[in-house]
Amino acid sequence: MTSPETAERTDVLSSRPGAEWWRTAVIYQIYPRSFADSSGDGVGDLPGVTAHLDDLLDLGVDALWLSPFQRSPQKDAGYDVADYCDVDPLFGTLADFDEMVAEAHGRGIRIIVDLVPNHSSDQHEWFQSALAAGPGSVERARYLFREGKGEHGELPPNNWESVFGGPAWTRIIEADGSLGQWYLHLFDSSQPDFDWSNEEVREAFRDVLRFWLDRGVDGFRVDVAHGLIKAEGLPDYTPPEDAASMGGEEEDVPYWGQAGVHDVYRDWHRILAEYPGDRVLAAEAWLPDADKTALWVRPDEMHQAFNFPYLQTEWDAATLRVVIDDSLRAFSAVGAPSTWVLSNHDVVRHASRLALTAENPQGYGIGPDSIGRPIPDVGLRRARAATAIMLALPGSAYLYQGEELGLPEAIDLPDDARQDPTWFRSNGERYGRDGCRVPIPWSASAPAYGFSATGASWLPQPAEWASFARDVQVSDPDSTLSFYRALLRVRRTHELGFGTLEWLDGFGPDVIAFRNGNVTVIANLGSTPIVLPHGNVIATSGPIVDGDLPVDTAVWLATDGA
CATH class of the missing domain: 3.90.400.10 (Oligo-1,6-glucosidase; Domain 2)
Structure with missing residues (x-):
């Protein structure tokens, strides 16, 4: 299917130096097992993705990133790969994959696949x-x-x-x-680490890249991109007690961010350059700061690196401004776009994370006995406002499936339903990531809320999922889904991804205020309402009350006659 809008989008995103599609793209992460189940077995699959491509086109995203669907024993939800060049029967077939790619490309939507090079399955x-x-x-x-x-x-x-x-x-x-x-095995015992000093390993992954590029994929999100190379001699290392599970807070960790890993990505960059169009390498690299992260996206290496310092920033205006400034400075210095993200399959959903009332290190998750559980209404308000800030920033942005519905973390999962290896290896001390991986709701009154026609679901869905279902939100102009659609439409129309950020003064220390092109963004992160300047409201994350911008609310205003 190709609509006039699709044709226009494809032309806008066509290859030209300095305007490659990935520099400004909004990329939607699909966690296949939790997106849509076409077979009725309770696990999402590739035909389920294909069936909902029109919904994603309607949302307004530019590309899809699919978490692993390759052959796997599924000890870690597919991040334990047994065959890098085939589709696991749980998700379909290579023919299903090819059909999905063709249908997505026909709609002007690009496809990025997950690649897991740090380790394989022990069944490989x-x-x-x-x-x-x-x-x-x-x-x-x-x-x-x-x-x-x-x-x-x-x-x-x-x-x-x-x-x-x-x-x-x-x-x-x-x-x-x-x-x-x-x-x-830096992860589960079923996931042995490769030795990337071995040329045979490097050559095998060159073949893997070419296999998927030959099938038409537009790029790769690289799992644990900072972990492939280990320090010579494998020296002892004890991380700080409160360190995040994937690193990102400490310097000189012997298994994270070693210098030799950059040679791998220079090699991969050359392979992608052999193919027509603009193919992309996106790094999952948890590193201490923006300057370290920017090393992954120098001109001859990767193209994007997730901005985890931004994701981990607390709900505080001053701190956010520093992180945004650091990111724009560091990434532009190497000619790369900033790549913004608020949620993914490894972190507590930001509709809950931004309203936590106690510390929660990355990877620990939230469960029934967690201290500092989130305040739901505060979380949703802040999540919408945070998204309004993020989608107005120059660069590229990633959305995680279900965030456009305002989904919170699923907290009250029963212990016997949990499947994350973190839960088992920590003897139940860490809940892990199951709470952000619960299958998403499509229809309020359907079995499994439209995820599966049989009502089967590999993780149980909370009863309140019905109120978040897409069919409830699609025609409601005030819904989170409608809000996301509006932001993405304006972002594209005003080319905010190619824009330049200009901070605006005079709003106080608890306010984020900036201009990007002819769009002004104001977000109130304080404790009292603020007076909103006059302007044409393009989008707002919540109601404006008597000309005031309430707490935890953001607005986009058109300026200069836009």
Whole structure:
């Protein structure tokens, strides 16, 4: 299907130096198992994505990023890949993938696929061969096998801890039944880390890139992009007690942000450049600050890097201004766009996170017994206002499925329903990420709220999901969905992604106020209403009361006759 709007969008996003589509794109993250289930088995799939492409076109996004759908035992929801060049039957077939790409491209929507290069599944043929081959073999050299410490090798090679809790090393039983070497897994024990100093590993991933590029994908989001290279000698390291699970707060971590990783992405950049059009590499790299993150997007490396310092910023005007300034300065210095994000499949949804009443380190999640549970109405107000700020900023932005519906974190999941490895490896001390991964609602009165015709759902959906369903919101001009559609329409019409931010003074320390082109953005992050200047209101995250902008509310105003 190609509409006049689609044709216009495709032309606007056509390749020209300095105006590549990814510089300003709004990219929608699909977590396939929780998006739409076409088969009725309770797990979302690729045909489910295809069936809802018109809804995504209506929303106004430019591209889709799909979390992993490749063959996998699903020990970590697909981030444990057993075959990088096939679709897991849980999600469909390669033919389903090809149809989805063709249908998306026909609507002017691009496709980005997730790539997981730090580790594979322990069911990958390479790892199974490594177990069988024994110490010193070329098969084991593809992973990080090491002898243990202690008199009989009974201690792990170093003190590293897994992101999911517990030790980052597992000892194997050799073919003769004896206790053998240990292998490194920064995540679950079912996810052994590759040794990226091995050229065979590098060549294998060049082939993986070309396999999907040949099928027409427009780029890759690279999982754990900062973790591929480990420090020489694998030295001991003890992170601070309150460190986030994926890093991002400390310097000189021996398994995050090592300099050698940049050679990998320079190599990948050259491969993408072999293909016509503007293909994109987007880095999931949790790093201490914008300057460190910008190193990932220098002209010959990746094209985007998620702005996690921005995502992690508290609801405070002064702090936000600093992070925005730092981001625009650091990324523009290397010729890259800032890439803004508020939610994804690994963090508490921002409609809940922005209203938490206690500290909640990234990766811990929220559950029934969590201290400092969010205040729902405050969370939704702040989430809408935060989105209004983000979508007016120059650069690219990522949306996570369901945030356009105002979905909060699903907190009260029963223990026996949880599936995140974090929950099990931490012995229930961390709830993990299941709460942001609950299947999204499409229809208030349908089984599983329209996610699955049979009513099956791999994670239970809260009863209040009905009020967030798309069919309830689509014709309501005040709904969160209508708000997102309005913002995306104005963002495109006024080319805010290509714009320049100019801060506006005179609104007080608790207000974010800036101009981008002929759109003025004012957001009240304080504790009292503020007087709103005269202007043509284009969009507002909440009601304006007697000419005042209430607390936790943002507005877009047209200026200069727009």
